[in-house]
Amino acid sequence: MTKVTMTVNGKAVSGTVEGRTLLTSFLREDLHLTGTHVGCDTSQCGACVVHVNGKAVKSCTMFAIEADGAEVSTIEGQANEDGSLNAIQAAFQEHHGLQCGFCTPGMVMTAASLLKENPKPTVDEVRNHLEGNLCRCTGYHNIIKAIMAASGQDVSAIAAE
Amino acid sequence: MPKDTGIGAAPKRREDVRFLTGTGQYSDDISLVNQASAVFARSNVANGVIKSIDTTAAAAMPGVLAIFTGEDFVEVGGNPAGWLINSRDGEPMKEPKRPVLAHGKVRHVGDAYAAVIAETVEQAKDAVEAIEADIEELPAVINMKDALAGSNYVHDEIETNQCFDWGWIEDNRAATDEAIKNAHHVTTLDLVNNRLVPNAMEPRCSMANYNAAMNEYTLYTTSQNPHLTRLLISAFVLGIPENKLTVIAPDVGGGFGSKIYHYGEEALVLAAAKKLKRPVKWTSDRTEAFLTDAHGRDHVTTIELAMDKEGNFLAFRTETMANVGAYLSNFSTATPTFLHGTLMAGNYTVPLVYVNVKAVFTNTAPVDAYRGAGRPEATYSIERVIDKAAREIGMDPIELRRKNFVKPDQYPFGSAAGLEYDSGNYDALMDKMEDVADLAGFDARRAASEAKGLLRGRGVNAYIEACGIAPSNLVGILGSRVGLYDASTVRVNATGNISVMVGAHSHGQGHETAFPQIVAELLGVDAASVDIVHGDTSKIPFGMGTYGSRSLAVCGSAIVRATEKIIVKAKKIAAHMLEITDSEVEFNDGVFSAVGTNKTVSFGDVALKAYIPHDFPIDAIEPGLEETAFYDPANFTYPSGAYCCEVEVDPETGKVTVERMTAVDDFGNIVNPMIVTGQVHGGLGQGIGQALLENTVYDETGQLLNASYMDYTMPRADDLPFYAVDHSQGTACTHNPLGVKGCGEAGAIGSPPTVVNAVIDALQSGGNNVTHIDMPVSPLNVWTAIQNA
Known part of the structure; x- marks a missing residue:
């Protein structure tokens, strides 16, 4: 067992983990941050995406000890300071970009990472960037629309209904 | 207001x-004090005799609290099929026992024969590895045709591997045969409705707690219907009194049918929680989900459409083999029969329909209702054969459909497949679709595609489905063991x-x-x-x-x-x-x-x-x-729609791209149009996935070859288009107080034939004599069809 210390959503945390403990498990089981989800076991679905030192990472693909000393942000740390939804979260609600909600934390974290790197992406760039995030409910239409809207671009040409 | x-x-x-x-609370997000973990030992062979299971070494592993095998559940009941179907000769269907854990035989890869409960999930996984199971592998029964003809059995007592041989409407069989024999034109199509894995993003999870002082159980589980789960556990499986069992389905991350059913893991954690007097949780991993969640579709069908010389439909005759897998899941016998056969008149005034369905046991995961459940299979067969027929007789596919549509003044309309449609306006839907899809601009778009060296095709579709199940008296007559x-x-x-x-x-x-x-x-x-x-x-x-x-x-x-x-x-x-x-x-x-x-x-x-x-x-x-x-409703509801898809096909590679997808649906009155639109989007995504990408592949030994997201082609954001969705042509349901019909499955029902029709149209436009490609219409399948044309 190894002691790990990291900053999660701005708070210093520590815990004792096995070498094989995944970052996902540490977040979910030890820190009780259950917004980070596990949807597969092959790093394909993206439900577990968090940010480690500012980069989007599939937390099921990383051991907790690899995040020792890192700055980690999860979906629980994304809302504005007053608790209101941030721009990406609000766009997902506004444009019905989620249904069952299970893939949503990973989608929001991936979208945040995209918009940081590419503040005004094209639709194709958004679709390509979401290649590692699976959603079974929405057919992606409203997820793409929400991310485009969150980037401040006009989405009126994308059919609503 | x-x-x-x-x-x-x-x-x-x-x-x-x-x-x-x-901050949602999905089942696996809930943890209870002193909770233990369950992990299942699952068969890695498709068909085998369990000679012995030695748990001695596993029981001595660190953290192990208990080990269960099939022996522990011999005295309790089995997980039942919810619908009793009779064969054409009146014989009741074959319903083998589906135990909590396999006993005597394992019948598909993933079939659980033991479970370890340990302090942690890692300890339980380690102990599962230490279980010594002597399982003698038998030849697997995989292909349905071989299953019906062969000498290997999924269940020793069912020597034909046939669950039932069902006819609908049996009294019309001779008349349908006669109509087809004497028709001016008969179009025949052999097709496969490909097997799919539902793939809700949240894997199944069940956690049980037992309060010894009160003799009360609580089950947290990923369910679409907690009361039905409680009823099945109480009345059929464990016999826990209903008033001693609380079933909680908290936030559930998608279902699409796969979480309707009661699964053995739910019974196992309940039994384990009672034995250990501790909460016990099991969470599926994705591979387990692929191996054990009920799959969908998997029909092999021949459909014939008889027409007179004007193109009036005279009869549909369908022969289908429906795979039910190794055990009967709860809705598995209703899906290929009453949710499929009763829709085989489609939106049409065709006077005769006959459907024969043979349900076949195989050494594969159980197959059950998946988004659409029977209606996608019906729609796909009907709408593909109509398209083929239109090409054969040289009539526009929209005109042929319109010619045979039920007209607005014909409601209530008694269909030849035995349902009474209460409302609809299929011509209005088609009109609207032609407008929204801009069919007038198709030729110009096709020319633009051709200028790029690509083929462009347009496919259309009209569907009807029966939703809002349904009148208890009717489903009772049809074999349902419950009211609806x-x-x-x-x-x-x-x-x-x-x-x-x-x-x-x-x-x-x-x-x-x-x-x-x-x-x-x-x-x-x-x-x-x-x-x-x-x-x-x-x-x-x-x-x-x-x-x-x-x-x-x-x-x-x-x-x-x-x-x-x-x-x-x-x-x-x-x-x-x-x-x-x-x-x-x-x-x-x-x-x-x-x-x-x-x-x-x-x-x-x-x-x-x-x-x-x-x-x-x-x-x-x-x-x-x-x-x-x-x-309790007076009738099913009957949503309907007209869809259009435009694809580009690269003749060099066979790759298909969906360029435009239009769905015009009649859902009756609408309560929340935003949510309705989202439901259609999701169905379209799954339907296009079925048409182009998804397939579930077992090899001849019964190994599931694509049991992960590395191998099973889930639709991703860059595989799918934006959709044009319209529900302005609603006709109110006449028999429920809201006038609503239901929108959750339409997209998955209407889109697969639309996409395939479009691909065939594209290939034909390039001079390729291709009349059918089975789904998924993958680059390999398209390229092969072009080469063979």
């Missing part, structure tokens, strides 16, 4: 806030806010937002004061759950009926307060008034009075304001 929150409004979903902030009503309790609290307990379960459908719109509309209150309570058998009256696009049509109608009872009771209280008779009270926009006067009391005043009845005439009015209704 605030118009921004009632019926027809599109308020933003209230459930979104918790999902967007990571739903229930709601509307509880007006003293301070005027309202809790609505519902039997439907929301796992993406937005019930928490849409259902309050109904109550708000009827009571003239703000929807924000109305909360939905669902997913907990201890809190809700009863319910048959969410599937078959039934939540709004059936449970929504129960909400209406309960709310109407609230109004009746509230009027009595208002009359008392206003010192008038009941019949002199008017209720509008949340205000009770005395007819012909300016005396009023508000809804809130009445609610408070109901709970502080100091001056009630107690022989005339009971205190309280809470009403329950069970609603």
Whole structure:
């Protein structure tokens, strides 16, 4: 067992983990941050995406000890300071970009990472960037629309209904 | 009534806030003090005799608390099929026992034969590895044709591997044969409806707790219908009294059918929790999900369409083999029969329909209802053979469909497959589709594609489905072991806010937002004061759950009926307060008034009075304001639609790209258009996935070759287009109080034949004599078809 210390959503945390403990498990089981989800076991679905030192990472693909000393942000740390939804979260609600909600934390974290790197992406760039995030409910239409809207671009040409 | 929150409004979903902030509570997010973990030992062979299971070494592993095998469940019951189907000769279907854990034989890869309970999931996994199971592998029964002809058996007592041989409508068999024999033109098509894995993003999870002092159990589980799960566990499997078992389905991350059913893992954790007197949790990993969640579709079909020389349809005749897998899942016998055969007249006035379905056991995971459940199979067969027929007789495919449509003045229309369609307007849907899809601009788009060296095709489709299942008396006649009503309790609290307990379960459908719109509309209150309570058998009256696009049509109608009872009771209280008779009270926009006067009391005043009845005439009015209704529909509902797809095909590689996808649906009245549109989008995504990408591949030994997201092609964002969705042509359902029909499955029903029709059209436009390609229409399959043309 190894002691790990990291900053999660701005708070210093520590815990004792096995070498094989995944970052996902540490977040979910030890820190009780259950917004980070596990949807597969092959790093394909993206439900577990968090940010480690500012980069989007599939937390099921990383051991907790690899995040020792890192700055980690999860979906629980994304809302504005007053608790209101941030721009990406609000766009997902506004444009019905989620249904069952299970893939949503990973989608929001991936979208945040995209918009940081590419503040005004094209639709194709958004679709390509979401290649590692699976959603079974929405057919992606409203997820793409929400991310485009969150980037401040006009989405009126994308059919609503 | 605030118009921004009632019926027809599109308020933003209230459930979104918790999902967007990571504060939803899915089953695996819930942990109980002192909880232990369950991990299953699963067969790695498809068919085998269990010679022995030695758990000695595993039991001595660190942290191991208990090990269960099939022996431990010999005395309890099995997981039943919900529908009893009779064969054409009157013989009842074969229903082998489906035990909690395999006993004697394992029958598919993934079939669980033991379970380890340990302090941690890692310890349990390690101990599973240490179980020594001597399983003698037998040849696997995989291909359905071989299964019916062969000498290997999935169940030793079922020597034909045939569950049933069902005919619909059996009395029309001879007449249909005759019509086909004498027809001017008969089009025949052999097709496969490819096997799919539902792939809800949240894997299944079940956690049980046992309170020894009260002899009470609680099961947290990923279910679309917690009451049905409780009923099955109580009445068929473990015999736990219903009043000692609470089933809670908290936030559930998608279902698409796969979470309707009771699974053995639920029974195992209940038994383990009782034995250990500790909470026990099991969470599926994705590979287990692929191996053990009920799969969908998997039909092999020959369909024939007989026409006269003008193109009038004379008969549809269908022969289908339907794979039910190794065991009968709860809806598995209804899906290929009454949810498929009864739809085989489509939107058409065809006078004769005959469907023969042979259900076949194989050494594969159970197959059951998956989004659409039988109706996608029916629609695919009908709409593909019509397209082929149109090409054969040289008629435009839209014209051929229109020629045979049921017309608006023909409702109620008795279809040749035995259903009574209550409403619809298929020509209006087709008109609208032609407009939204801009068919007028197709030739120009095709020319533009061709200039790029690509082929462009256009496919259309008309579908009808039967939703809102359904009248209990009818499903009873059809073999259902349960009724299919739903229930709601509307509880007006003293301070005027309202809790609505519902039997439907929301796992993406937005019930928490849409259902309050109904109550708000009827009571003239703000929807924000109305909360939905669902997913907990201890809190809700009863319910048959969410599937078959039934939540709004059936449970929504129960909400209406309960709310109407609230109004009746509230009027009595208002009359008392206003010192008038009941019949002199008017209720509008949340205000009770005395007819012909300016005396009023508000809804809130009445609610408070109901709970502080100091001056009630107690022989005339009971205190309280809470009403329950069970609603059993008079008929199915019949959503319908007209779809169009345009594809580009690269003839060099066979790659298909969906360029435009248009869905025009008749869902009757609409409560929340935003949610309805989202439901259609999701169905389209899954339908295009079936058409182009997804397939479930077992090799001849019964190994599932694509049991992960590395191997099974899930639709991703860059595989799918934006969709054009329209539901402006609704015709109200005539027999439920909301006039609604159901929208959850339409996209998955209407889109697969539309896409395939478009691909065939594209290939034909390039001079390739290709009349059919089985799904998934992958680059390899398209390229091969071109080479063979």
